[in-house]
Amino acid sequence: MSEPNVYRLNSKFVAQSTEEWLTKRGVTKEQIGQLVMLLQKDYFPELTLAECVASVERVLSKREVQNAILTGIQLDLLAEEGKLLPPLQDMIKYDEGLYGCDEILALSIVNVYGSIGFTNFGYIDKFKPGVLKKLNDKSSGQIHTFLDDIVGAIAAAASSRLAHRKQAEREAVQEALDEGGASG
Numbered sequence: 001m002s003e004p005n006v007y008r009l010n011s012k013f014v015a016q017s018t019e020e021w022l023t024k025r026g027v028t029k030e031q032i033g034q035l036v037m038l039l040q041k042d043y044f045p046e047l048t049l050a051e052c053v054a055s056v057e058r059v060l061s062k063r064e065v066q067n068a069i070l071t072g073i074q075l076d077l078l079a080e081e082g083k084l085l086p087p088l089q090d091m092i093k094y095d096e097g098l099y100g101c102d103e104i105l106a107l108s109i110v111n112v113y114g115s116i117g118f119t120n121f122g123y124i125d126k127f128k129p130g131v132l133k134k135l136n137d138k139s140s141g142q143i144h145t146f147l148d149d150i151v152g153a154i155a156a157a158a159s160s161r162l163a164h165r166k167q168a169e170r171e172a173v174q175e176a177l178d179e180g181g182a183s184g
């Protein structure tokens with residue numbers, strides 16, 4: 001017997017909506033990939049943009065990450081429409097310096113991939129390179145108080161993920177070399 005009023009989560013719909021909303025708010029995976037490149041190219045000179053974008057895609061596939069993105073974009077949109085309660089409306093509209101919930105929400109993304117993510121997030125939040133500069137441009141009429149931190153956090157998480165995997169690759173190669181040397 002079917003229960004018409006029972007909520008059922010549709011994970012595919014959540015993932016798809018997240019992608020659509022990022023695009024609608026002017027953020028592409030390539031732009032986030034470029035941030036990853038910026039964060040990691042000194043450590044891994046052979047790194048390609050395609051690898052960076054692939055890492056961003058893996059981060060975006062996580063439900064915790066999708067939840068943070070949808071929540072943040074929703075709050076930005078409500079602020080743009082003037083629909084939040086005062087004083088929250090103005091705090092988010094003007095990206096008030098002592099309002100830190102945008103960073104806290106973004107940290108839920110960074111948390112997924114461990115501590116290197118924190119360092120990268122701090123760095124990128126300070127310098128706001130690439131797409132982050134555009135999101136921070138207050139003259140656009142759009143409000144991205146939450147999204148700028150979220151995009152920085154996705155880049156930081158994707159960097160962290162990449163760094164761990166690259167290190168594992170290096171160690172595997174070194175081990176193979178050592179074994180070859182030992183037997184030869």
Ligand SMILES: [Mg+2]
Binds near residue numbers: 095144145146149
């Ligand atoms: Mg912010």
